[in-house]
Amino acid sequence: MTDSSPRSSAPADETAATKQGIKIVGFLCNWCSYGGADTAGVCRFKQPTDLRVVRIPCTGRMDPLFIAKSLIYGVDGVLVSGCHPRDCHYAVGNFYARRRMEAFKAFLPFMGIDTQRFKYTWVSASEGQQWQKVVTEFSEQIHRLGPNPGVRLRSGDNSKVSSGLR
Amino acid sequence: MRIGVFVCNCGTNIAGTVDTAKVASEALAFADVVYATNYMYTCSEPGQQEIQRAIGEYGLQGVVVAACSPRMHEPTFRRAVEKAGLNKYMFEMANIREHVSWIGNDREANTRKAVDLVRMAVGKLRFNQPLFSSKMPVNKRLLVIGGGVAGIQAALDCADGGVDVVMVERKQYIGGKMAQLDKTFPTIDCSSCILGPKMVDVSQKENITLYAASEIESISGYIGNFTVEIRKKTTYVNWDACTGCGACMEKCPAKKAEDYFNEGLGTARAINIPFPQAIPKKAVIDAQFCRQLNGKKCGVCAKICPVKAIDFEMKDTIVTEKVGAIIAATGYDLFDHSVYGEYGAGRLPDVITGIQYERILSASGPYGGHIRRPSDGKEPTEIVFISCVGSRDQSVGRPYCSGVCCMYIAKQAILTRDHLPESNSYVFYMDIRAPGKNYDEFVRRAQEEYGVQYIRGRVGKIYQRGDRMVVQGADTLLGVQVEVEADLVVLATGVESSSGAGELAEKLRISYDQYGFYMESHPKLRPVETNTAGVYLAGACQGPKDIPSSVAQGSAAASKVQSLFAHDMIETNPQVALVNERNCIACGKCIQVCPFGAIQWKELRGGIKKAEVLPSVCQGCGVCNATCPPKAVQLQHATDNQILAEVNELCA
Amino acid sequence: MKSGVNKRPELKRGNLMAVKIFIAADRLDSVLEKLATKIDLWIPALLKGDKSGPTGFVPYEVGKAPAFDRQTTLPLKKVLLPQEETLLRFEYKKDPEGAPKTTIALDDHREARPTLVFGARSCDVRALTTLDRVFANGPYVDPYYVERRKNTFFATLVCKENDVKCFCSSVGGGPADMEGSHLKIVQVDDGYVVEALTAEAQSLLDGLGDAPDAARDAKAAEMVKEASGRRVGDVDTQGCAEAFRNRFPQTDYWVQMVSQCLSCGVCTYVCPTCYCFSITDEVENLKGERLRSWDSCMFYHYTLEASGHNPRPTKLERYRNRVGHKFSYIPEKYEGLLGCCGCGRCIRSCPVSIDIRQVVGHLKENTNEQ
């Protein structure tokens, strides 16, 4: 991607307020993706500024409930990134993570939470360019979705929906 | 908690696009932050002194530095706060350079993000706990898995240094692939002449215990304290008695046994010592071909053996060894070229592999060192070498370069000319990779002094015509199709990971790449270490390598082991999992998922079971923490509360 | 805050002529709408669409139909004792100069607005006598409760029919018990006869309707008479306090009675007299809140001590405590008043059909045999 391309930055029609409001939390494994994000920085690959990184030792440490917690309480997007499968620093941590996150991803929309707000990916410490691409695309995706409404009820929005279950 | 925040300008690296003064002043408004400032170069000597001064002056109990990546300077700052009397884990870093100032030019947005990152770091720090390393003794014995040249080098280096070494080799002899080679590039010295003495050394060193014809059954424990079970495979010969006299081989009536050492070019006896210099020089019965073991009446060897070493009732036995470090030197295998239909799919008898050609060239080989072709024993005059057979070919799943083939083809072509001065050699190649010392000169000699014809291009087809073969290929430099009528074709089959490498990696709990080669800790800076502490790599198990590199790695791994063994005790990393027994429900899920076997059962009074982490084995990945349903096991320094605190700062 | 903290809220019974009105069934909604303009109005209502769904007390909204046909799933205690309430807010103030000293600002502002619960049942209202003893009568007076209590009025239904799990009469109440109520509601064929029992309540009825005609008045009186005469439940609670003390150490009895308990909080959360609470501080950066939230003595964490010791480690101790609390400790402390109103909710909602009537009923039997 190039810096001159208008599409590479956040949509122009967005108000400054929404731009300011978007917060994406990134859970990055220390060995690969955190390094990849560092590499992207060292190479001065420009990225949107919405991402806030939490450093974890391994995606195997990633309990999907961290993602649930983030999205339920209104973080606008969650990005999890680790070592490529078979390159895990701990041999197999990302294999566990892959299953857990894949199942979680399929589960999220059932509860009414947009699955597009969550992404997991694999980026190695040397893939600065790939990291730039991931962050840029995901940030754009979240900007398109806008701020996460979370799950809070707006006032007066009580039992409007009846159960069609029994 | 009294927290100090230090925001680094990093010259203009950070201050150029982040308002560091504003970050510091906003940080000062956070709960628990009692001091915040920005500084030109926080990692500099005066910068560190500023942190230490503030710790003293403000009674700081925790420090946040907002600067570069923690992968860069976390150790620096940890040392700095430790010097000022804080526990080094009462420190957090906010990465506002690689993750902020260097990736965006919007000063306002960058500053906002930097403030958020500092807030998250402060949030996490509130839950930090001082952590302390513990010490445990080191068992100064080494296990070397694999008795090729890399393993031999490692074993001898360590044994010379006074380390007790246990060597396990799954074949009945040590020496590995190098023992099968005739000469070595680029010096053309005799492989067995340089390897032989080392093999003898292995057998004669008192502090080396050799288990040949043995495999690793299981490995448990951790750095400094591994327990290894070794399966000694049935040889049907009592090696304690066997003198290697070879009388049994001479009389054995089963003469059509597979000759593995000669790569199937000849035949062996069912009871066999594969080559005269074999170490250990002990006979082994091949159960597949032995008449006695296949229900026929025989037992000739048992009758002839002067020391009564033959034991047809022998079974596998398991021995247990305790070691403090492990070197994996399991070597490589060669690509099976039968997947290439264009090269005859393994059906043309005179299309052979490079290693078979080594055996043909070898004076101790099946043809006594005379170059003949396998089909009819005729001396070849036109010989074609084809490089990159199973290397650099995505279509067969081998996209990597095997690194050694260009060189051994050149060597074999030179030797061919030495043996058969009238012969012509042709080499079909893609590129010539000869980056070692004197390597390129060597290849040039083959071309210029020995008249080997190098043709840049792939071979499209080989087929039989009369008693010769037609090799059709392209010369991409001339842009023409070429055809060579050859008596013998040698395929430079590529290097692939040793069979069973994956299973062994799982026993060792180390990772391996998609081709089965073991993963080093860091491709540049930790090339012989693995991510499992106490397990090191040597030779081609880590990736294709030639002899000098393998030997260098063997020595490198040995030096790693010796530096480990220079300590009587080792310090453990305290960033490991810890079980809160009160919350543990003994479901055992952590034990089930731990990639390192670092969690075990512990029994309390009354038979109540709880999980227990072995801090010296735990590598700190946190899979257990993510898995534990009541979160009784917490990864220190990345606890649920710490991660939640960071998330909470963003939810607020 | 200081005034009236030591005495039980006075619920004056007016000497005035009783004021009665009739509300036709089809006018109920408009009457409630009118009432809601005078006072914060709560009604029992379906919490989920279908007619057999769970019910509870909710703030009235126009168009919301009250569910008078059966006892609510959840009790009305949350009107006085919300499941979660902020007791106070606090904020650390840092010196803008960066000096390490911080000061703290507290805000315990609260507001109790006049509230009417329209359609309570006598068991629910009677249950408040227990809560009053704990929160209002000293020695520790809870201002949050007291202020709401003083400002809350109850229009109570005379119970037309009870189910097999009701036992109000066994614990001192009854289907027509108006103890603590301000208005009495009698359901007649085509509407409701509502009668003010206190002076304050009388003003609430102003302009809501006319007096019932003689036939309806007579019908209402007849229904009240029927209900007053109805004895609901046959649990013998005489001497239960002492019987409990005897049973206390008999583990076998408790094993036999409550082995099936799941240790969940249903019985306590649906109980109108259970008031156990927890207090936690929730802090975000410099600001925080002190929360009071429902807790349950059936939970392990309720009695978990900081040391890790738990005096009631299993459901047996916990369930025993619940029974003891209602049928022994409270009566012994408060002149024989039982800590149970006989509403039967704990029986109705128990996932494993534990019946507190049996547990209490057997307290006295064969005490020595067990």
Add this chain to the structure above:
Amino acid sequence: MLENDRNQLHKLVEEALPELDMMIGWAESCDPLQTTPVFIRDAKSISKLTLGPFCSQNLAGYLVKPPALDAPPKPDAKPIGICVKGCDSRSLVALIQEKFITRDRVRIFGIPCRGTVDFRKVAQRVPLANVKSATMEGDSLVIDDSGTPLRLDLEEVLARKCLGCRYPNPVIQDVVIGQEAKPRSSSLAATYRDVAAMDAKPLEERLAFWQSELDRCIRCYACRNACPLCVCQDRCIVETREPRWLTQRVGIPEKFLFHFIHAMHLAGRCTGCGECERVCPMDIPVTLIKEKLNKIMEEMLGYSAGLDPEAVPPLLTFNPGETEI
């Protein structure tokens, strides 16, 4: 038929009781539509044991809940007898699989099941206040509320989980009482009909649905405590401050997170017994949440919990090759 089965159960339990530590089964309660679990240690109480469509409780959980969980059995302890329906037996398999209990610790009395009654569905047709008795006559449920006896088709008042039941017969048992029952479903589609209906709704509607449903949650934890596989019980992280996942607030986010925790901890382990939904006093379809995860596990990883005591729950293992899960 039911009578015969009950007699058979009494007889078998009578024979087995001397070798048992105790027998866990169902007994009648004060509510004709619901049973209560009963723990039988002496022969004279055997007659309390009952069978039938009101035996809704899943008894498997009693084997592993505190205090049993905190005190390991003595080596010489006798086995525990337990009655299980098809769905209950899967919970038992899961508990054996996770090594909470050994197979030889339990003597399993398998009860082929024709479905259990959801009393809330009965309540939609008849006010529960006066139900004096409820009995089965063929495929009908006869309710006596001291008026004309009301006849309800059993199918109409079955619990939701029963409608898509694939395993009415116990998958593990020592003895079987009565005749084999016919599965109501043999396909994923039938079993997960409600999940599919939910999936078909737009995202906003799903969110509104769960907001409205979970809004009623009072965090009484009955769903958790009734779950035979919620083995943490008193150590559950929804109540702990260390670690502190949740506050005591009763806002929608807290309730969402609570139910996410419950669901994720059961992912790949839930056997779909429906206890969480049955016990909910607020009538929240909490099992539906787990059904979705069960469906994901079946479709994505080909795993169905509680069928194979030797299997490893799918989230406790991995397969390096599954790049396209």
